[in-house]
Amino acid sequence: MSHLKALKLTSAVPARATIDPVLRAREKMIATLTEQKQMAEAKIAGQAFAPKHIVRKKDVDGQRIEVEALKRVRQGWFTDGSGKVFFSVRYAGKAIEFAKDKNAIEVGDIAALPAVFDTLIEAVRAGELDSQLVIAAAERGRLLRKPV
Template sequence: MSFLNQVELSVYKPNTQKSPIARRREKLAFKLEEQLKLASDSTYQPTKIVWNTDSDGNQHKVEQPKRIKRWWVELDGGAVQLTVRYGSKPLEFAKGKNAIALKSKEDVEPTLRKLKLAVLAGEFDEMLAQQVGITKLLRK
C-alpha cells in the first residue's frame, strides 16, 4: 500500500469522443500514409478481411488485397501531377487548382510527407470542411 500512498489518484474519464475535425485529419493522414507506402514500394498491397461463402454455404473470413488508387500521374517529360483525395474527389487547393505540379517522380514521396505534416497541423481543415459540405449537399 505504500505505493498507492505516494501517488495521486483520480477518476478515469476516457476521451472516446473525437471532434469531426480530428477524425477528418486522421482519415486523411492515414490515406496519405498509404500513398507514402505506395510511393516508396510499388509492390505495396494492403489487405482487408472479407467474409466469403464456400460451396457448402459456410462463411469464413478471407484476407483479400485492397485496391489503392495512386494519387499521382506521370506526364510527358517526367513531370508529375499529385492530387490529394478526400473520399473519391480531389481537394481543391485554390480556385480551379486541384493538383500539385512536381518536376519528377522522386519528388512525390517528400511532398507526401510534407502534406501529411500539414494535415496533422490543421492546415487542411477548411478544405476538408468544404469538401464534406459539398458531398453532404450532393447526397440530398
Template sequence: MSTLDTLKLSSAKKPMHLPQIVLRRNKLSNKLWEQIQLAKSQIEGTTFVVKKYKSVVDKETGLRKQVEVPKRIREWWFKNEQGKVCVAIRYGSQVMELAKGKTSIEVESAQALIKALELVKQAVESGELDTQINGASANLLKGFGK
C-alpha cells in the same frame, strides 16, 4: 520517497468522442501514408499490399466468415503534358482544391513526389488543410443525399 512521486500526475480524462475534424484528418493522413508507401514501393520495384477483411458466406456450411483480401489502392499521381509528375490530393472520391483553382501539386521526380506527399501529410496533421477537408467532406456527403 515513493515511485509515484517521480511521475507528473494529472486529472485529465480521455474524451468520449473525437471531434469530427480530427477523424477526417486521421482518415486523410492514413490515405496519404498509403500513397507514400505505394510511391516508395514503385521506386524500389517492390509491391505494396494493404490487407482488409471481407465478410463472405461459406457455400458449404452457410456460415459467414471473415476473409483477408488485398485492398485496391489507386495512384493519386499522373504525368501532365510537359512530362512532369502531378499529384492530386483526394478525400474519398473528391479531389481537394488546395488553393483557389489549384487541385494538384507538380513535382520533378518520384523522389520529389514522396517529399511532397510527406509535406501534405504534415500539413493535414497540423490542421492547415481543415477548411479544404471540410469542403471536400461536404461535397462528398451531397452525393449520398440523392
C-alpha cells in the same frame, strides 16, 4: 422473482463515443497519404505494392467469415506530356483545391514524391487542410443523401 428484487433495476443507455468530424477527416487523410507514400516508395524501389485488408464474406454454409483480400488502391499521382509528375489530393471522391483553381502539386520527379507526402502529412496534422476536408465531406454527404 425474489432474486430480481435484490438487484437495483434502472433504464440506461451506453454513451456513444463522439468523435470530432474534423479529427476523423484528418485521420482518414493521414492514412490515405501514408498509403500513397508506401505505394510511391514501392514503385521507386521497383517492387509491387499489394496491401491487404480484412473483408467479411459468407462461406458455403452461409456463415460469415473474415478473409484477407487485396485492397484496391488508386494511384494519386500522374505524369503530363512532358514527363513531370503531379500529385492530386482526393478526399470524399473530389480533388482538394489548395488555392483558387490549384488542385495539384507539381512534384517534378517520382523520387521526390515521399518528401511531398511527408510535407502533406505534417500540413494535415497542423490543420492546414481542415476547411477543404470539411467542405469536401459535406458535399459528399449531400450527394449520398436520398431526396425526400
